[in-house]
Amino acid sequence: MWQSYIKHFKNYLQLERSFSGNSIQAYVRDVEKLAEYCSLFALPSSPTQLTDTHITGFLQYISELGLSAHSQARILSGIKGFFKYLLLENEIVADPTELMEAPRLPRKLPDVLEVHEIQELIDQIDHSTPEGTRNRAILEVLYSCGLRVSELTGLQLSDCHFDTGFIKIIGKGNKTRLVPIGQEAVKYCQIYMEHIRKNLHIKRDSENILFLNKRGGQLTRVMIFIIIKDLCKKAGLNKKISPHTFRHSFATHLIEGGASLRAVQEMLGHESIITTEIYTHLDRDYLKQIIKEFHPRG
Numbered sequence: 001m002w003q004s005y006i007k008h009f010k011n012y013l014q015l016e017r018s019f020s021g022n023s024i025q026a027y028v029r030d031v032e033k034l035a036e037y038c039s040l041f042a043l044p045s046s047p048t049q050l051t052d053t054h055i056t057g058f059l060q061y062i063s064e065l066g067l068s069a070h071s072q073a074r075i076l077s078g079i080k081g082f083f084k085y086l087l088l089e090n091e092i093v094a095d096p097t098e099l100m101e102a103p104r105l106p107r108k109l110p111d112v113l114e115v116h117e118i119q120e121l122i123d124q125i126d127h128s129t130p131e132g133t134r135n136r137a138i139l140e141v142l143y144s145c146g147l148r149v150s151e152l153t154g155l156q157l158s159d160c161h162f163d164t165g166f167i168k169i170i171g172k173g174n175k176t177r178l179v180p181i182g183q184e185a186v187k188y189c190q191i192y193m194e195h196i197r198k199n200l201h202i203k204r205d206s207e208n209i210l211f212l213n214k215r216g217g218q219l220t221r222v223m224i225f226i227i228i229k230d231l232c233k234k235a236g237l238n239k240k241i242s243p244h245t246f247r248h249s250f251a252t253h254l255i256e257g258g259a260s261l262r263a264v265q266e267m268l269g270h271e272s273i274i275t276t277e278i279y280t281h282l283d284r285d286y287l288k289q290i291i292k293e294f295h296p297r298g
Contacts, residue, residue: 001045001046001047002031002032002035002038002045002046002047005046005047005048005086005091006028006031006032006035008089009027009028009031009082009085010024010027010028012085013027013081026074026078027078027081027082029078030074030075030076030077030078030079030082031047031078031079031082033058033062033075034047034055034058034079034082035047037058037061037062038050038054038058041057047082047083047086048086048091048092050096051096052096052097052099052100054096055079055096055097055100056100059072059076059100062075063103069102069103072102072103073102073103076097076100076102077102079097080095080097080100083095083096083097111239111240111241111245111248112245112248112249112252113237113239113241113245113246113249115253115296117235117237117239118139118143118246118249118296120235120237121139121228121231121232121235121237122136122139123235124231124234124235125139125231130196130199130214131214133188133191133192133195133196134192134196134197134211134212135227135231136188136192137185137188137189137191137192137211138152138211138224138227139228139231139246140182140184140185140187140188140189140297141155141167141181141185141189142243142246142247142250143185143246143249143250143297144181144182144184144185144250144291144295144297145167145169145179145180145181145182145185145250145267146179146246146247146250146251146267146268147169147179147247148171148172148243148244148247149221149224149225149242149243149244150221151169151170151171152211152224152243153209153211153218153219153220153221153224154170154209154218155167155169155209155210155211156208156209156210157208157209157210158208160181160189160210162181162186162189162190165180165181165186165288166178166179166180166181166288167179167181169269171269172269175269177266177267177269179267179269180267180288180291181291182291182292182295182297183297184297185297189210192211193210197210197212200212200214200216201215201216202216203215203216203217205217205218206218221243224243225242225243228241228242228243228245229241247268250268250295251264251268253295253296254291254295257293257295257296
């Protein structure tokens with residue numbers, strides 16, 4: 001009976017929740033682990049018959065197997081999603097996982113660049129080359145706006161409203177947010193657009209993409225990693241730096257400068273904290289003022 005429920009759960013994730021293939025596979029694997037446990041210990045043959053005692057036993061079992069706290073939390077998250085689905089489909093009347101809490105995960109603080117370290121990276125850029133001019137604009141946007149690397153590579157010209165000081169970002173889950181962009185970032189983007197980008201032979205599917213490679217195509221996430229890694233090596237920085245480091249630095253420097261957590265969370269587009277409804281209650285001029293007052297390159 002498990003396979004039938006898992007099959008329908010998979011269809012639900014795909015068709016109604018529009019989850020990615022990787023996410024669906026992860027959820028299915030989590031539920032299959034629970035099914036295997038039930039089979040191994042001759043527990044109820046249907047997930048609709050499981051109680052919180054059964055789930056607690058399963059969690060204890062995977063803990064004793066030596067799974068990390070992170071893995072345990074991941075599995076519990078998948079199982080919670082499964083039982084919420086069963087509740088939604090009226091297959092069960094109570095969720096046995098409702099009061100279950102994941103093991104506390106150790107907090108790993110992300111690496112953050114100091115303001116002078118960001119300048120040291122920028123100083124390694126050769127502005128006399130087309131790629132250098134582009135890379136300066138890329139770093140300025142990453143640091144000015146706190147973007148994810150996928151948001152940077154997918155940034156479209158039509159979403160860059162430099163005259164009003166905002167860019168429109170389509171983030172995780174296709175959620176849209178407006179992010180203020182600092183004057184330095186606007187300056188170097190315009191230099192790149194006017195002197196480098198317009199001289200490229202741009203591929204048809206990349207005509208609306210802001211940052212392009214020398215062949216006129218969209219930059220990949222890997223290419224952004226390589227650019228930053230190369231600058232880091234030249235600057236002699238020993239920190240583990242990635243494009244996401246600029247996102248962490250963006251948030252840290254704003255908060256340390258006195259910006260409110262709510263405003264920073266809004267600009268980062270954290271799905272678990274900020275919703276579209278909340279965004280409509282934040283004044284856009286206020287967000288711009290946050291950048292201008294508290295960001296080192298505002």
